[in-house]
Amino acid sequence: MTTESQFETVDMMLNMGPQHPATHGVFRMVLKVDGEKVIDVIPHIGYLHRGTERLAEVETYGQVITLFDRVDYIANLNNELAFVRAGEQIMEVEAPERAQYIRVILAELNRVASHLLFIGTYAIDLGAMTPVMYGFRERERIQNLFEHVTGARMMHNYMRIGGVKADVPDDFVPWVRQLIGEVRKGVEECDKLLSTNEVFLGRTRGVGVIDGPTAISCGLTGPSLRGSGVAYDVRKDDPYEIYPYLNYKVPVGENGDCWDRYYLRMLECYESLSMIEQCLDQFPEGPIMAAGRRIARPPAGEVFSHSENPRGDLGVYLVSDGTDKPYRVKIRPPSFCNLVGLATMTRGSYIADAVAILGSLDIVLGEVDR
């Protein structure tokens, strides 16, 4: 007893990352640990900083779209959509209906692809090796379709301010219908593999709990917020494109733990697939590009527009000074804002759970650091 009290005890600082496979990129967490318990988490970011916002100031509007492909490199089309919507708002043009349908179909497919990647890698984080193969298989199918439509598997540069680059190929509708069937089966398989597995449940149930009000005050959005029971979805609450014409539910969790955040994404995959089916049923003919000048040169002004990215609420604040280059592009990246909740969720849990919690936020470092 006496010997112990003579020494001061200090908490140990444990470095996790930046080259850690569970951090999904180059992200560093400094864990303050007391034995196996995590007392505090200090996230360090910036390893993947590419200066996107600054670069956007010296490139024309058409070129900035290529930058947005690379902000969140897992949900490229959702990101393009966020920027072209901001551009359309500032130029006061509206994309033709057919273009909006094409965009929504592709964006929802990309959401499914992103969630499949999440499901696979999350399972790997928690020690299950198989689901990632299934997830990637389905994602590959979706990317094949993207290649067929946009010409690229990931960096599409397909959407334009006022429409899309090219009309979809003739076999688009049957191809997507077939794809939906296959992907739905694949998601069901992942569901069966993982969602009822006791080990998986043990690793995620009741881990990293965050309640609704805290989640809101941390600025969480997307599935991370909805997992805590707050039904906030930009598609519903600030509808854009053709989302008001679609019939879909916004799944919400109950407990705000890792399990809820995981399972919600699984449910969102099903919802997205049914949304795409509805889009295909209503798919109109028509032009794909709004009439207007080929080179975007919006009037001076500023807009803020946001849309629902697979990770949450992606905002784009665009200031124009009347030239063909934006004066300022500010991105509100959902991954970055979701990281704010990491410390709150992790405090008091075990080191092994820190991986599960970080994984359940589904961050993309390209978006965190921009």
Add this chain to the structure above:
Amino acid sequence: MISGLKGMLVTLRWLGKKNITANYPKEHLPVQERFMGFPGLLWDETAEEPFCTGCMVCVRECPTQCMTAIMHDNPNAVEGKSHRRKIIETFEINLNRCILCGICVDVCNFDAIAMSHEHELASFARTGARADLGLLLDLGRKFQTEVSWAPKGADRNVASVVLAKRAAAEAAKAEEAAAEAPTEATPASEAPVAEKAEKQEGGES
């Protein structure tokens, strides 16, 4: 325990089925028709020269500034074989920097550049990724034969078509002035017909 078996069943169902992966360097999966590989310069067979006039629009619009182009006077134009007064002399794309965005193809007014299907150009040399005019034309020619590529604005850009159109216009003018110089008009009006026929044959093959 039971849930584990359930998962096992899913895995077992795939046992013995055909692989869905390809053994990459040995097997190559086909690319889609719209696939955007490295950009290549296209070849105008009717005038035996590239379409590219070196107008620099793509150079200016490229988001990564990876292209360089220098133009010079077109010798074929002097001989009357082509309508392009200027033509590309050197063209270089640094494929290390190219992000395959396709903007250069969108902005080119001369149908001169296309995203080829080539995507395997790794080389051991540090400068191996600097594609010069020769390599770019090779890429383009390969692409042209691979897919039955057709120019978007043939009436503006294909040499034989443009020359035929010009000759026809001149012939019409000459016919108007036929009263004064009837001997000159006859050969001029024959030429476009022959060239048009040639072009049609080329288009069908």
